[in-house]
Amino acid sequence: MKAENDELIKEFSSEKIDQLDEIIAKFKGKPGGLIPVLEEAQVALEYLPVSIQKKIAKGLNLPLSRVYGVVTFYSFFTMTPRGRHTVRVCLGTACYVRGGKALAEIIEKNYGVKEGETTPDRKFTYESVRCLGACGLGPVIVVDNDVHGRVKPGKVKDILNAYN
């Protein structure tokens, strides 16, 4: 237990680790509790490296392989640190048909990132998503929780510049 926390303490503050303990305690013994734990843990800790997964596995009394399997299966979970803001370009069909691809290309070009990567200054993590259900506004990009609709390629820079 001690050695495990040592590994964690390098990356996370002790408050964060306490928070994780609370999350695990909340769902311990609850059937199907793994995914909610991972969801809350990711919200609290921003990402789920193997060290965290080990702790969760132990806490929920599950094999690590099971935790790892779930983390890697669902696109919501990430094992690497993220940028301060998440920029998601919708590549659902409606946005794709209306030019979502061009937006993705502009971000990739201007910020030198590929899908799933974070800018070196850790400002943005760039992802593409499959349909946010805001098809009426396509093409759409989402920065954190702000949906920007009817985005034209020339406007991407202005939109992203508004975030620090």
Add this chain to the structure above:
Amino acid sequence: MAKITIEDLKKIKERVHAETALRDGHLRVKVTVHMGTCGIASGAKEVMDSLLREIEEAGVSDIAVTTSGCMGLCSREPLVTVEILNQDPIKYEYMNSNKMRQVFKRHILEGEIQNPFVLARGAETQK
């Protein structure tokens, strides 16, 4: 909020339905308070307030209240038009809170036109 019964559910339904009936479009009466600058200056706002209070107290849900701009008869403001479904609109002049209450009770609810306040009957020829 406490647990409710089936009876309570019906009561909620009736009460809130009255409040939201405005959105259904089944309206019997339309009252227009003319609120141009002149109307407001001569007290149209108070007329509006008293009308809304009356409707609230009477608990009726089939009356629409709207506003419109100056009718060009600034000297006779505040003006109010009452249109009951399938009847000619009636225009009342020099309205105030008291007159409004009277028009509401007698004309809107009971159908008796309040002749002393009437400016004109029938629709305007031009919109």
Add this chain to the structure above:
Amino acid sequence: MKVFRSHLLICGGTGCHASGSLNVKKALVAELSKRKLSEEIKIVETGCNGFCAMGPIMVVYPEGVIYMLITDEDIPELVEEHLIKGRILERLLYREPTTEEIIPTMQDIPFFALQELRVLRNRGLIDPEKIEEYIARDGYQGMVKALTEMTAADIVQEVLTSGLRGRGGAGFPTGLKWKFAAASPGDIKYVLCNADEGDPGAFMDRSVLESDPHTVLEGMVIAAKAIGSHHGYIYCRAEYPLAIHRLNIAIDQAKEMGLLGRNILGTGFDFDLEIYQGAGAFVCGEETALMTSIEGKRGMPRPRPPFPAIAGLWQKPSVLNNVETLANIGQIILRGGAWYASVGTEKSKGTKVFALTGDVNNVGLVEVPMGTTLGTIVYDIGGGIPKGKKFKAAQLGGPSGGMIPIQHLNATIDYEKVAELGAIMGSGGMIVMNEDSCAVDMARFFMDFCQDESCGKCTPCREGTKRMLQILTNITQGKGKEGDIELLEEMAPIIKDASLCGLGQTAPNPVLSTIRYFRKEYEDHIRNHRCDAAVCTALFKSPCQHTCPIEMDIPSYITLIRANRMENAYKMLLRTNPFPSVCGRVCDHKCQTKCRRGKMDEPIAIKFLKRFITDNAPRPKTEPVPVARREKIAVVGAGPAGLTAARDLALRGYKVTVFEELSEPGGMLRWAIPAYRLPRNILANEIADVTALGVEIKCNIRVGRELSFSKLNKNYDYVYLAPGAHKSQKMGVEGEDIPGVHGGVEFLRDFNAHEDAWVKGEKTLGSRVAVIGGGNSAIDAARVALRLGADVTILYRRERKDMPAAVEEIIAAEDEGIKLEYLVAPLKIEAKDGKVSGITCERMKLGEFDRSGRKKPVAIPGSAFTLSVDAVVASIGQAPDLTFVPKDSGVSVNKWDCFDLVKGSKSQTTDARFYAGGDAVTGPDTVIGAIAAGHQAARDMDAAIRLAAGEPAYEEPAEEKIDIPLIIDEEGEEAPQGKMPELHGPERKTSFVEVELGFSMEDAVKEAARCLRCDAEV
């Protein structure tokens, strides 16, 4: 009770939030309180209104006036005008996209008027965060009935009667599903709601959860009673935070009131439920995968049987229904299954919600009875395709579905018909695609999605989707091979048959569907490296060049304008086009339809820029080419096709003689298009270049009259037949042969031959002229008649947007005062004293769609009327006159009076020494099409000659190197297309002076700078 005189319902769905409805609401609250109206006027934030493309949306009651695209800055004016002065603020109202008509009230807007709301009955009408408002609209009454008056079996029976089928995709009867689960033994059972709406392009479930969450809860309680369950889950995507937020509120409120939980409403029935957030995996929309996911594992499907009704979540009997299905339940129980089944088709009852998206004017949620036609949804409700583009297909069922193409716009949409057409109903995502979508690319896109989302459990799905994606990607990149299509067709059924769940079983659908309807596009990509939609960028340099029938290097000459290297620009034009100054005036500029700039604001004015070069640069001098070959070639017809072929062949050293029936060369350019569009000297200069090469043009010689066909056959080694289509089609109405009835091209030809006599009035049509038709030659005839002093009316049987004429020509005709009457067709020509005295027409209305995707005009009985006119010009189409070809010549002519080409050739007729092209092969087409045909014929004839002589193929002489600079603006500002300056004033309507004046240098450079340089590789 608190009375408000007005309720303002602001849409608070995800779509409207994104377009700023929260700010609008804030501004509204502030404005109302500033003006002391807060006590009179109530603001309600509703769920999704469905008309997402027009958000933020606000409906003002009691009037029902709907305002759209509101910003917070509009609020003071809106409050002042509407709420104080009672005047409707027009600029924020809805405008019908096709007619531009302003429609103030919601119920009159076709988008809303044509819908039948059952699932969405509360959308935009209630505050979804207030349970009382749901209750006020019969909320939970179905549940009360189910819990107090009905047995479980009654409920199942009612749902069976309704005919409701699962709205999540598969369409399995909901009542049956419940019956199985009810019959399944066990104390613990689960009711699950699938709110994992992963199908891209579908958002009806999100909308229901956001605008009316209680309706789902009510449906779940009823389902629970029907199967004997006491616990439920709603599995909702984490991507829908607002939906989850509102669901949580709804559940809390319902629990507080005792509408959920123990002893619901004192009936003794218990049911509790919780939300389970998905973590982003499309496959979890599949029922067994969803259950595995709730169990906290990787969401992989399980084999069935056992079915979930027997062993579902945690191996307990479970029913899973999606949001839309459950949203129907309360109403079905309250109003009866028979009520529900009163609309729909035989096997598909009730209504269906479609998420209408893509290239359609009114994007949004649409609920219509089953059996509504695709055309009604796309055109009447959806308002048609933006920017006048053409409908190509609608993708139904997302990545698991298929396309329904233009020829099936009359298809009634229900489970059976959709399946018959090769698509699936799916969850109701309906993505409209216009002509700018490539079928292969869309198939690749969907396959990419399925491949990405395949959970990996079944090998055929995991590996098969990967292989299919690879093949599709290759095809889109020009690396396709013969046999690829067949391979895809072979793999598809294997993946379908050998996969456990819906994802794999449907993944090949988009490929099969696109091959079914757009096989030619696949073949074009593989064999010719062509993508007609100009989407697959690996196949071309720029969309404009790819779209031009002769592949003119448009970005290059546009850049040369910007660099002020006009002579180089002119040379660039002449490389591919012998008639650039003609095309700069009368080309139909297909190139502009695919211009990428058009996606940003408006396309580049390519045609005008081309003309600018030819107007302003000196024309490069043409040197004669010595005859180097012994084969003699004859060309019949001196139109653009014939002259292009003659020029190309002369350049290759052939002796070419062109025979022309009329007194001057030029074909339609000389004899149909009037001088105000194409001045004679402009045309003559370009033809002079052809003769300067050494081509001989012999006018006034008609083959079969001055020169016999057999002589032509004997005297020349090869013949190119390009006589055009110079004969007007008949209208087929009574009185067509009365003097005063003219064919469109015949009139134009006579006018162009005897312009002086017409202008002086020696020849005349009359003072009132009716022109029948909607093509360019109808407009030409009308504008000429107008210039001759007549009062002109064009009669067209469809609507303006259906006219084949170029829109700028239609506008010019309107500007000049020509009357256009739409939806009328001629019935009879009236005569008096043996001359035309009038034309009797009848009014038409639009009926079903024809195969071209336009609505068919149908006569309205009893609508006949007579227009009094002195002349009628019938310009409804042209056909070639090929009577000069003897029947026994070996050159065969088909039933459309056009030349037949041999299979596999684009120019050779059934006699190997005769080639043909232009309008005489295709029927009436464009100048650029004729030029392309001329190029093609010259290449083919030359190749055939060399092949026969055993010579190597022709090699083009090296071209002068023209260096193309790369000047690109880093951030392009939005700017509309430059306007063409036009002639105005009285001169325009009375003379034949050119109307379009041409760009100035400043105009041209500015326009050229708008080019995005798609050809450049950065």
